[in-house]
Amino acid sequence: MRKHSIFHVAIVLILFIPLLSKAQTGIFTDGPGYRRWSVGINGGMLAPVAVTGGNNDFTKWKASAGYGAYIKWQLLHALGFRADYVSGKLTGNNDRKLGNGSVPDREINSFDTRLKYAASLSAVVNVATINWLYRHNFVQAYLSAGGGITGYSPRITNKSGVTTDYKPGANNLKEFFIPVGAGLKFKLSPVVNIDLGYTMYYVDGDQLDGYNYGTNNDKYSYGYAGLEISLGSSNKFQLAWQNPAKVMYDDMVEQKARLKQELETVNANNVRLSADVDKLLRDTDGDGVSDYFDRCPNTAAGEKVDGSGCDLPKDTTPRQLITKITNNITEDDRRLVHEAIENLEFEFGKAAIKPTSFPSLNGVAKLLITKGFSLKLGGHTDNVGSAERNMIVSKNRAESVKQYLVTQGANPSRIEAVGYGADQPIADNKTDAGRQKNRRVEFTLY
Template sequence: MKKYSIFHVALVLTLFIPLLSKAQTGIFTDGPGYRRWSIGVNGGVLAPVAATGGSNDFTKWKASAGYGAYIKWQLLHALGIRADYTGGKLAGNNDRKLGDGSVPNRGLNSFETKLKYAASLSAVVNVATINWLYRHNYVQIYLSAGGGLTGYSPRITDKSGTTTDYKAGGKNIQEFFIPVGAGLKFKISPVINLDLGYTMYYVDGDNLDGYNYGPNKDKYSYGYAGLEFSLGSSNKSQLAWQNPAKVMYDDMVEQKAKVMQELETVNANNTRLSADVDKLLKDADGDGVSDYFDKCPNTAPGMKVDGSGCDLPRDTTPRQLITKVTNITEADRRLVREAIQNLEFEFGKASIKPTSFPSLDRVAKLLVTKGFSLKLGGHTDNIGSAEKNMILSKDRAESVKQYLVTQGANPSRIEAVGYGANQPIASNKTAAGRQKNRRVEFTLY
């Protein structure tokens, strides 16, 4: 085979490699759901002439029987890869006179070429379909093009009637060719298709008819009718008959319906959630507890309720009448001094230590029974910032007040004041002095 023929084969294969690569990376992801493979057989007429390019080196061509077979892999809805085999014979003569009525002077009378094989690999494109508004088609128009190799052996007859082999011993000649074709396909059943086609073969040489005449290379054509058989499970459709536009449209309709259904579900959920929120927020008796959690839904207006919406327990203990005593005895003062001496707080905090509770309880009882008033003055040492010391002294005085109130003392008769480190009673330079300055003074009146 010639070097440039090898180049042509490589070029054609290069064109197919990107298509195969894209197929593997998911151009058509639903391929497993269809039948892709098919085989075909056909028979028809071979002629040493092409619809575009004219005839070969003899003035008259003859139609001869031809046959073929192929195997095809459908890559996409509209694109397939087909391997073809064609055989038969080609024949022609110079019986046709020229345009001026003269007999052509070609030196030969006729030829007959045995086309031993023509093997090619082609891309087949479905360019048009009938009833394209439907998901499944039944008629297709397709085009094909590719490249291949053909082997043949011509026999020529001269004007004396002597027939000889073009190559001694009928030696086979091999050439590269380019097949270009078109066809019409009909779907007969889910498995069988009727295939009508016409293919032109442009040979890279000028010895197909055993005669080299003029600058043009040889060509021939094959018109055929055949049957194509789809391979695979009968439960699957043939990919080539699926209408991609209709499939896409149906998928869009299906997706739209799915989205609308999801929106309806979301709206229904939103409506239900809104109703639940309204249910949680509704408070018919205005007690601050929603009806959903309210175990006492008919609470009277203005009543204080607990977390379940029920009235808080009322204090039914009889109030003790207090007779105000104006005189403060020495025993009263001693009791207050003991409370001051026993009062201790957590380090750096306003929390009273439990050891201080008994003496504070006695002060609270004194305030309740005798109706005395009490001023609490909180003091600290000078360790730390003045602002923090002022806050701590105030908090400690308030802490004592709160404890006395919990023991029954009247909060309106207790005043809590913080002085920080502003009123020391000892030097802050010594630990003992600072200890004395950290105090809460009780002033009974």
């Protein structure tokens, strides 16, 4: 084999290597959502001439009928592999005059070559998809190149009119060739395409026309028209006609719809949360207790209320002027108050005192009654929520403690309830433990 033949074989191997490597991973299967396999048949004209490369060894060529078929596998939208078969006849003669006006005086006057087969494998590249901006493809332009083997038998006619075989035993000559082609494909339906193409065959030898004149190798071409039929499920689209612009557009529309739905969900949640917040903060009677927690929603303006929004009991005890406290505050007194602070708990998010806190508060009430002490209650919260809300909660909880002590007999005039909100933390509000410590009611005995 000649050196350039080896080069041609190398090209074919390079084309085969990616396909063979993919075969190891099972790529010869129908891809998700697309049809990859198709078959085609075509018919046209064969001629011993190429657009690039000129004529063969005779001055005049003739077009003869040819036919072909192929099977194609589409790897990507723009890349596929096609195995072609072409057969027919090639003819030519020396009837055309030379440039100086003379008729060629050659030993061989014409040839007639039977092209038994031309089998090739080519890579097919879609270089353009017409009307893609409108997302509806109906015309494709493509280029192809590859390598193959052709089998043929030439017959020659000398200038005396005698026709013989090219040479004894030349009925089954074989040559390597490189096919280079271009074409247009029209989409008739989701299954059928019209295929118009032109392929040039560069043969690695100079025996195709039965005559060796000059230094150029032989070449021929095939112009054809045919039908291509896509194989596979009718529910899937042809991968070769997949429109990247349409896919991107559809993805964008889908993402837009999804984002719109998410935004509508967020807006609905915001509306619901706003309604819940309004319900928690609304205070129709202006007593400092929101309607949501207010058990007495119609208290008179300016009346003092407890943590549940109800009027505090009126102090009907005759006023006594105490000029001197006869008993000093002892360590036992301080311990009793400290235990009350430690044991004081409220219902979650409310000013209602838990029953477990009652025994300790009963001790404080008894202390106030028996020793005549005064008590300042300071309500505090963590920094979660608005400052206004925290101030209300802290005041309500301090008032709840005062109300309970009064119900146990303590003098309300000697108990002061104040709310400080989140303004006086004793621990770090960044931690759960810190926030727990900051949610408190301080007792100051004096």
